[in-house]
Amino acid sequence: MTDNAKELAKEGKTPHYDSPAGGWGSLRGIAEVTDEASPEFGVADTLRRQNKPGGFMCTSCAWPKPANYHPFEFCENGAKATVWELTSDRCTPEFFEQHTVSELRNWTDHELEMTGRLTEPMRYDAASDRYVRASWEEAFSAIGTTFKRLDPKSTVFYSSGHAGLEASYLYALFARLYGHNNLPQSSNMCHETTSVGLKKVIGSSVGTVIWDDLEETDAFFFFGQNPGTNSPRFLRPLAEAKQRGAKIVTFNPLREQGLVSFVDPQSPVQMMTGKETKISHRYYQLKSGGDVAAILGLCKYVIEKDDEAQKSGGHRVIDQDFIDQHTTGFDEFIEFARAADWSDIEKASGLSETDLREAGHIYISCERVIGVYGMGLTQHSHGALNIAMLVNLLCLRGNIGKDGAGCCPVRGHSNVQGQRTVGISEKPSLIPNDKLRELFGFEPPMDQGYVITEALQATMKGEVKAILSLGGNLCRALPERDKVEQSWSALDLTAMISTKLNRSHLFPGKEGWILPCLGRAEIDRQATGNQYVSVEDSFSCIHGSVGHRSPASEHLKSELAIVAGLAKATLPANPKVKWDEWTADYSHVRNLIEACYPDDFHDYNARLNEPGGFWRGNSARERIWETESGKAVITTPDQLHSRNFEERDGRYILVTLRSNDQFNTTIYGYSDRFRGIEGTRDVVLMNQADIDAAGLEAGETVTLFSDDDTPDGGNRRLGGLTLTPYNIPRGTIAGYYPECNVLIGLMHGDEISKTPASKSIPVRIEREEKPSH
Template structure:
């Protein structure tokens, strides 16, 4: 029995955390990571400058950088990410001499990264089953030769959100010059549903609000987004909003502490007194996949109240003038809402009619409303429908394209949105190909490429032969991770551009390379001096970033220099393609980006360090709808939940979670403070009544088994989990990402974007060993 299980048995109570987000808990969390990560002395100076003009932009989330910044413009998670990357520890060639790849597969994610920063290029040697030292020239030449021997369409160039806009633009150019659009990116696993679903209904692939809207909103409606863990700096404007009287309404299966209460670590008074700000005025724990029905209930209430107002000749609740001028689909939708019984809505959402009417009243009482969402909406089989329903709610009262209102998807990775902006996309329709032809004198490929789940399925089918990965840890991040590991090992070529060791390095292809890169906080000295890079935030703001720290090794190269080096080794000479000059001066790359995207990046170099960043614009914010109809689309749902399976006896809906002590696949430690879970990640959270009904006991060791309706739906299994009672709706259970990825089918994703449906996984529970 684990220590966590013993504690459950001893106290007979479910874990909990009653303290507010922020406050001394955040300070202790930072202190614990500082002690373990062994950071260099200069990390304090980096944190002091983090997310400020002339400083480094955080490598953690993509929350905007305000013009009027705080003394410390970073959160607990940002501090952890910075400290983790600026460690003194080094993963040198000598480390690899002492450890075979097979041996390292038994190490956990945390311990792999604790080995420290990678210092030199490494080549996998199959004879010794180790990585061995290589030179950059050797690496570039060998990789280039391999790529030249392959059909370009059999190769994939993946990007995580770590690289800046400059390296990302050149990476996309490299792929297209080489001959493919196989440019999947980390948004394929999180917010690609936003890019596809939001674009379809309002013509914008990104959120519509700007920073000033936060200060003008009367209410915020949250759906499946947890700022306490995923964007803690959001809590500052939320606390300010509450102090001026704004309302916050939250819909989420799990009660997350960041949306319950908050103590501002930058307020001496709050830190000294413990005075906390209550964040959510109402918190509704709907079942996983119940957002479609819950939002329909809110819309139904709005429609009913508008009908009452019209009958009594009162003030309209729906903005009929806006609806008539700017939308299509209204009549069909309201007919559907009127015809849907409250009983159906209650059953599908897991919420009562009175709860939804209560929330609806807050909505219609608020003139300006921002709808906020995260992966709790995007990671479902019908995630795009979730987003369309939230847009429906906002459109009914004209809450898109007016001050203090709009749609606010919160991106979880720095620059994940920006990479898409500058061409890291598998869709040629999103790329300015005419400008590429003119600037670089070649014919860009026009065949659509793979998203990342398609790419790995193609690898399993033998169609993809090579993967170059600009950051990331795909063997851990993707569904069916056990099958992904095998497919990775079968590739002809794997190239990992990384700062630290991770599990994906441990399944080398027939030719495998680790290319170590600079961290964003480190000096990037090229021929014209220390180079700045830039990133895009969740509100479409572009911010410059420059490193000040001494690089972890004098053999590291920047991501841009690595991309350029690979491209030069792979591609024939082209007088219009100047990899060396672009590497020497990143400002020249920004000139290229401006030439390709003049509307978004006007005066790019001049505005690079503008306080608060510069906004690249958003058509939907201006009520210009770049949809097929030229109007915003009100969607009539075809079903009342966002799953592709039905509920049945013995089947539970599994939601995957991030802990307070991780960022994506990076595990800083084993303290999920906000959920009261310490020392383990091998847990499954379950309603106490469900535990009893299943004939189980808190603390039991159980296994989760996939329960989808495919032929191999029962073959995926994860055991060794401690059954943990938790405040979660009946029928919904939760476990940690990425551990639970083995339970998700590679094709179990949103039907439009193919984003993995990690928030609604059908499983059954067995005693471990059953």
């Protein structure tokens, strides 16, 4: 596939995609990845079972699985994730004999993934700079010996969102029995701002919406969430809502095709006729970081209309009963909003007063509204303020805790929310430590652990000596890649539980291990038979998942079995801690989870395969506010944007994006169909007027430099990028994640959660000089 960015620029064209999301384009996208992945025979049967009771739960996003499922309950991205994991290619010990680690560092992310499934445990041999074959006994013994000699608090147990609730619970238990709370997780890089920020204002660290609300709402207000790429199964409920008259209003810097139009691939009529559903009723392209001002504008309109209604004796616009009974902070905020100047709101948001009044009118005309958001709100230096402002808007009309309304953060990885639920947390205050003392007869550590950016900062200082990773690709996912990789290599121990080769394996510590695990779609046969695992979706519903495919290698172990094996090799014997029994029958682990979290997981094993999952409840949905005040908190903002820097001449706000051919750091290919960019990821998207004003030319090669005013900010750069004109607000530019991570300071993140501010990176642009001949 050729790079089309330069060609389009030379022709004076802007990359775009005119076709709807879904439809034949989705099927072609699946076919292309399937052709490249060469999945094993039987993948069609796996897809048939995907996201259904008695089948396996998708390893891609955490979008809910409805009780009334369709014949094909998977989306383009879910299908890609499945065929990618079930590839027939194998990354064997013989592969590592042929390639040094130093050589593999020059391979792309896509090339590393294309080597196929890992098949056996591998130990890094520094003398030959190669990974060499090892047995599981050797791996467990060596890692356990190293852990025994290290101070537990100098170790970090990281997890991605892949592992099921059972393995995650035991992983957290292992860490605490060992003696630390250093349990950072992939949510630290995406939705930790929700876990902290949302909890601060409504007392719940997760969203309040359930599936039925999607069918009853009058409107969705979207902020910084792209379902077409990140949660495509959301598109059908959106289309159905639109068809019954619900309004969908979108605020996002880029026009994302999934929020523009959609053809349902499961509708023969739509597929044959090409009849599409227009998704967004209104679409507002605000500047990056402008959500605080935009939402303030909506709130100001609501308050103005309520003031007018009171003067005229009309029906109140604000739900005053809800405000009086359920909130605090309203009086201060309402005076702030009344006094706010529309010109300041326009400047900070990049939207006009007319646009915001129009959106505000739609909001007050709807009785039940769901506020949807993604990383476009969370990944800012003041991401928690973004979330608090959305809660303000919802509270004004009582849109939390009633049917068809609520707050709906859309999570990324399949079990990222569930892992937090069962104990993977650095915060001891969130853990049922009394239950752990009672069940296992030990004293849990009570000191605060690291979030992931703190953990890597401590690694750079030499304070962290070992990292165990339950999935993930940390070296690629984190900011300041060069520093992260250097510090990773200096560790005493790195051990990664993985299905495929990735860049993080290529920076082994003094002792480095690759521990290959089963995929979720594969049979997990233990002493009592094939085992179910479970996951939690974005709506707090728990689903059972069981694999039916033969494992990629006879040497693979399940994530739970690997965690148990490492724990047995590390910890002293404890008659209350029964690793072998738990590995033999995962239902015993679910009994432990139920014992620790009885309100959320009562009758866990009996309810495991309920269609649609079983809901573990949400206090804020019941209008029980577990905040300090006992009420929902209405927040008065102290600034009108979510950045920690101001705009100035020559400084642009960089937004990082995921392509249509990608899941997190996994790169399936080089086709970003929805944005019309093919054959490359080395682009920077920029408004043509900004290109002209900067004296640059579309199609030329440029370098981005960090412009964050820190001492080493100017040293961070990313070059070789094709300057590409695009429909994007002035002052905002965009490039791909994870490539653009090198431009972010490790601690440039949300002030509360430390989530990297990947949606508002200050940068400057310089032309790359052509070599002279």
